[in-house]
Structures are given as structure tokens and as C-alpha cells.
Amino acid sequence: MARAKNQAARREQLVLAATEAVGRHGLAQLRVADIADAAGVARGSVSYYFSDIGELLQQVYQRAADRFFTSRSAVAAGLPDARDKLVACARLGLPDGPDDELALVLYEFSSATHDNPVYSALAQSLFDRQVALYASILEIGRAQGHFEPTAPALDLAANLVVLEDGYGLHIVSRNASLSPERSLELLLGYARTATGCPDLRPDRAVDGPAARPRD
Incomplete structure (x- = not known):
């Protein structure tokens, strides 16, 4: 043993x-x-x-994917209010800053998907799971009476994930105009418009169970 x-x-x-x-x-x-x-x-x-470096790199990717899906899914599950769930997920979906190691790893793998079908499949799986997570939160919010979605939940969820990816790339690229804080404000601005819910703001659920878990 x-x-x-x-x-x-x-x-x-x-x-x-x-x-x-x-x-x-x-x-x-x-x-x-x-x-x-x-x-x-x-x-x-x-x-x-x-057995080879490919096996090791898949473990590296899985570690990064767990950070951006498994960990924040667990946080969302512990929050009863869909508004808190969505704000927490948005916060956890963005890099901490330009030196966020696991975020950098994910972007490195994303850049290699064109030439590597394994990485492409992994990236699509992570995207689909993140979309499903946001879609479930949107449906819960509608059932709770907080959200009035302007489009199907899956469409809005896909937009949220793509916005995360876009803002995250600017963050790790050291774009001074898009800090993590500014990116979160913009991401939640879209969420407010998409859901008709004015309560989706960065200062919601900052402390307690929505605090950012890492690694």
C-alpha cells in the first residue's frame, strides 16, 4: 500500500x-x-x-478542467439562490490575473486543438459541461422567479461561457483595460440584460460559500 x-x-x-x-x-x-x-x-x-508525455498532458488538462468546472459546480450546488449561483460561477470562471497558471494551461491547450483531435475533444467536453452548468442555473432562476430569460437557456449559457473565455484570454494576455474585476462587471452586465435580473452584480455573494476555491 x-x-x-x-x-x-x-x-x-x-x-x-x-x-x-x-x-x-x-x-x-x-x-x-x-x-x-x-x-x-x-x-x-x-x-x-x-507511458508518454501525451498521457501526462491529459492529466494536466484534467486538472485545469476540474478547476473551471468541477470546483465551481460544487460551489454553485451549495448556494440555494440562483442569483448567488450565477454570480459565483461567473467569478470562478475568470482567471485570477495574468499569471493564473491553470487558466494559462487551458488557453495553451485551446491553441493546440486544430492539430490535435484529443485536445479538441477535451475542449468541447469542457465547453459543453460549462454550458450545461449555466443553463441549469438559468432554469433554476426562472423557476425561483428571479430570471426572465430573453432567449433559450442553452443559448444564453453558451454566450456566458464564450464571454468568459474571451475576457479570460485578455486577462492572461495582460490587457490593462480588462482586469478580472472589470471583466466580471462586463460579464454580469450581459447576464443582467439576458435575464432581466438587476441583482446580478459583482458584490453579490462575495463572502461565505461563494468564496473562490483554488486547486
Whole structure:
């Protein structure tokens, strides 16, 4: 059992190191040596614990996807009011800033989807799950009497996810005109218009269960 735990810990160490390496070097320039250096291990350790670098990178992607779907889905589930759910999800869907490692990783993978069908499938799966999350919140808000959607829930949800992605790209690109705070204001501005709900504002549910969980 101890051996299995040690192997799991070493694999996790390499996933974290690979995440750092992707954020620092990008996918196109990434080498096994970069991952080994970030982990402080010999290069052979990478191939020992992972059959190939593709398997390791899929674990890196999954870690980032968990941050932007699984974690915020759990936060939303703990909030009974759909208005709090939507504001919390919008806040958690944006990068913390230009050095947000997991956000950088997702954008690196997105840029590689054209040439890699595996990454393309992973990106579509994450998009679809995020859309479903927002759509469910919109439906709950309508049932609670808070929202009067101007279009089908899936359409509005897709727009929210695309806006997140767009604003997030500007954030990690160090666009001084679009800070995380400004991006959240703009994203929620669209949400207010789309739902007819004036209560969707950045200062809603800032504390407590909607606080930003990380990693």
C-alpha cells in the first residue's frame, strides 16, 4: 500500500510540474526535460510514471478542467439562490490575473486543438459541461422567479461561457483595460440584460460559500 501511495504522490508531483512547465514554456516548446526540471527529478522519472508525455498532458488538462468546472459546480450546488449561483460561477470562471497558471494551461491547450483531435475533444467536453452548468442555473432562476430569460437557456449559457473565455484570454494576455474585476462587471452586465435580473452584480455573494476555491 505504501508503494502505491508513493507512486500516486510522484505522479501528482509530475502533473503539478508539467502544469508549471506548460504555463512557462507553452505546449509547442515543451520538452520532457522542462517537466523533469520543474519537478526536480531525472528525465527518466517522467517516462517511468507515464507511458508518454501525451498521457501526462491529459492529466494536466484534467486538472485545469476540474478547476473551471468541477470546483465551481460544487460551489454553485451549495448556494440555494440562483442569483448567488450565477454570480459565483461567473467569478470562478475568470482567471485570477495574468499569471493564473491553470487558466494559462487551458488557453495553451485551446491553441493546440486544430492539430490535435484529443485536445479538441477535451475542449468541447469542457465547453459543453460549462454550458450545461449555466443553463441549469438559468432554469433554476426562472423557476425561483428571479430570471426572465430573453432567449433559450442553452443559448444564453453558451454566450456566458464564450464571454468568459474571451475576457479570460485578455486577462492572461495582460490587457490593462480588462482586469478580472472589470471583466466580471462586463460579464454580469450581459447576464443582467439576458435575464432581466438587476441583482446580478459583482458584490453579490462575495463572502461565505461563494468564496473562490483554488486547486
